[in-house]
C-alpha cells in the first residue's frame with residue numbers, strides 16, 4: 001500500500017522489501033546558501049562568489065589561490081595557509097595545478113548521469129517514497145537504481161535512474177569537451193589506459209548505456225513501475241561525476257569518495273564518484289581530523305562537537321549503541337517536525 005506504482009501490474013509473487021519509515025527531503029543548495037550567508041557575517045570571514053579558481057601554487061609559507069572574476073575577467077590572487085578543494089568535477093584539474101608529488105599520477109574519467117522524469121500530478125501523487133533496487137552487476141558505476149519523489153522548486157516530480165552517459169566534460173554547467181584531454185599528463189596516461197584495459201566490460205557498458213534508446217530505459221523503469229507509459233516520461237541530463245583513478249589502484253575502479261590530503265596537511269580535496277550532498281558533514285569532519293586535528297584537541301572542542309553531533313565519536317555499528325541511535329533519531333524527527341507513520 002505504501003508503494004502502489006511499484007506493486008500494481010506485477011505478477012502475483014512474493015516481493016521482499018525493507019522499509020525505513022523515517023526520512024525527508026532536504027534542499028542542500030538552499031541550506032548551503034543560508035550557512036554561507038551566516039558565515040559571511042562572522043568576524044574575519046568573507047564569502048566571495050562568481051570567481052573561478054584557475055590554479056593553486058605553493059610558496060614558502062602559504063598557498064596562492066589564483067582566480068578570475070567570471071563577470072569582469074579581472075584576475076586576483078589570495079593567500080591561504082589551508083585550502084579545501086570542493087569543486088566537484090573541477091577538483092582534479094585544481095589538484096593537478098598544485099604540483100604536489102602526492103597528486104602525481106591522479107587521473108579522472110567523467111560519467112554523465114541521466115534520469116527519467118515524470119511531471120504528471122496524477123502519477124506523482126501515487127508515489128510518496130524513495131524505492132531502491134539492487135545494483136545490477138553490469139552497472140556498478142552509478143549504484144543502485146531508484147524511483148523517487150522529489151520536489152524541484154516546490155514542484156513534485158518522479159525521478160528514475162541514474163543511467164550512465166558518455167561525456168568528456170568534467171562539469172555539467174561550465175565544463176568543456178576538452179576537460180578530459182586537458183587532464184591527461186605523462187604521469188597519468190598509464191593509469192587511465194590500465195584502467196580502460198582492466199575494465200573493458202565497464203567501458204562497453206558505458207558506451208551501450210549512452211547509446212540506448214528510450215524504450216530500453218523504459219524497460220529498466222518497468223522493472224520498478226510495471227505500468228509506466230513512455231509518453232509520461234522524459235529524459236534529462238542531471239549531472240556529471242568524475243571518477244578518480246590512482247596509480248595505487250592498479251587499474252581497479254572503486255567508485256568511492258575520498259578526502260585527499262597533502263602530506264603537510266595544508267590542503268585537502270574531495271575526490272571520487274558522487275560524494276552525495278548528505279555526506280558533507282562527515283567529509284568536513286574527516287578533513288578536520290586529518291588536516292586540522294588541533295581544532296579538536298581540547299576538552300571544550302570535544303564538548304562543542306558532542307553538543308552539535310550527539311553521536312560524535314560513537315561507533316554506531318556497535319549493538320550496544322542502538323538505544324542512543326533510536327533516541328537521537330526520534331529527537332531529530334521531532335526537531336524536523338516529522339512524526340513516524342505520517343510520511
Ligand SMILES: Cc1cc2nc3c(=O)[nH]c(=O)nc-3n(C[C@H](O)[C@H](O)[C@H](O)COP(=O)(O)OP(=O)(O)OC[C@H]3O[C@@H](n4cnc5c(N)ncnc54)[C@H](O)[C@@H]3O)c2cc1C
Nearest residue numbers: 051052053086087088089090238239274275276277278279
Ligand atoms: C539528479 C541528482 C540527484 C542527486 N540526489 C542526491 C541525493 O538524494 N542525496 C545526496 O546526498 N546526493 C545526491 N546527489 C549527488 C549530489 O548532488 C552531489 O554529490 C553533490 O552535489 C556534490 O557536491 P560538491 O559540492 O562536492 O560538488 P558540486 O555540487 O559539483 O559543486 C562543485 C562546485 O564547484 C564549482 N567549481 C568547479 N570548479 C571550480 C573552479 N575552478 N573555481 C570555482 N568554482 C569551481 C562548480 O561550478 C560547482 O558549483 C544527486 C545528484 C544528481 C545529479
